[in-house]
Amino acid sequence: MGVSLKDIAERAGVSLATVSNVVNGYRPVGEATRQRVQQAIDELGYIPNLGARHLRRGRTGLIALAIPELNNPYFAELADIAIREAAGHGYTLVMENTAADRQAELLLLDGSRRHIIDGLIFSPVRIGRDEVLARTAVSPLVLIGEGVYDVPHDHIAIDNVAASHAAIQHLVAVGRRRIAFIGAAGGDRQSAHLRMRGYREALASYGLPFRSELVARTDEFGRLEGMRTMRDLLALDDPPDAVFAYNDLIAIGALRALAEAGCRVPEDVAVVGIDDIEEGRFSSPTLTTIAPDKEEIGRLAVRRLVARIEGTEVAAPLTVQTPFRLIRRESTGSPDS
Known part of the structure; x- marks a missing residue:
């Protein structure tokens, strides 16, 4: 039998509601009480059922990252960052390779996966502002890259x-x-x-x-x-x-x-x-x-999407330009130390 929230409550000497607040982050809990609950969780080896949690909230626990070139190391490295960040928020990230094909991008934007993902991080190449504005899917969308500007969605790119x-x-x-x-x-x-x-x-x-x-x-x-x-x-x-x-x-x-x-x-x-x-x-x-800054791009894209999914971010969409730097190596002279 798995460990239940009731078992944790009995071990910590608190109410079931308090344990639920700690595990799910519903309401603030005093630090001493939170530590007592966390100690009980650690001692009993409790593993949260993320699938059940998402279902209770009307979600699937899946988010998608759509990229144009799966065999491009840049996108592979970015995907690795996003996968780790998503897991830290209790979500599973699935990959979509559009191969920079217009029809594939259109299908993904408003068709494919729309009923099984909670949100989409999208790097479009062949579609533009009009297609994004015509989107009818209501799930949150975060854009990365430089394909589309001036749309009512969070957008992350470099200059x-x-x-x-x-x-x-x-x-x-x-x-x-x-x-x-x-x-x-x-x-x-x-x-x-x-x-x-x-x-x-x-x-x-x-x-x-x-x-x-x-x-x-x-x-x-x-x-x-x-x-x-x-x-x-x-x-x-x-x-x-x-x-x-x-x-x-x-x-x-x-x-x-x-x-x-x-x-x-x-x-x-x-x-x-x-x-x-x-x-x-x-x-x-x-x-x-x-x-x-691939780390910043990947982490910020996931964080913005999760905040939109969970309703913790309701402000107007942001366009964020992440930093970059020049790394000097042998192909232009003496490399940076």
Whole structure:
């Protein structure tokens, strides 16, 4: 037989209602009483039935995280953070991979899973503001990333324009002047457009000309595209002396192409990415990157969603820009200590 709340109440010498308040957090309980109840819980080895608790509250205890690229290490690392944070709040997080497909995103936004999840953390790519505003599902929604702005839902993202400025500022500081950008979007990936905007604005702020031949557009955002476009850039009559990549995966692909061409990094070409994925810490050379605060993004997204689900947050939705920092490694010179 499992341990019941009644057993805990008898061991602690308190009422059943007091135990319930401690276990479920319904009402404040005096510290001495709370400690006595907690001691009884520990001694008896009580394990709460989270499923039953959620059902009593009309919930499933499941929340979903929808991402566009399951095989992208950035999203894998973010998911790991969100899973741990959700568990700390008594929720199970399930993954949804939209593969950056518009129909999959639309179905998830207002169809798939709507009756079995309590809320959704969503990183959309192919849908926009109008589709989010047309959503009829009533479960809470938290947006992450840069796909959609100006909607009545909590939204967590980094400032991509400022992040691009930081990357270009660093490359200029190490003496680079012909700076290429790999990963300009040919489609509707908003983050790529914002990073491209930051790249152009930063060049102008340092008096550097914008050269269209140094902008490599990609439909995909992985290692192969980085390698292919880097080869094209090296074939120019006046190739770049630095590369700013849309993400670390593209940058790592570019490093491979540079190695194959016999180019020295960073002596001949310096490289900067964005995301600070673990792979960049072990590439050769190690990769300088703009590092979003993934811990903050993952934790805050879950906390905002749980607060909306449980009704502890009823204020107007927030748009939060989380911090980032530049981590200097071997691909641009002497690494940070």
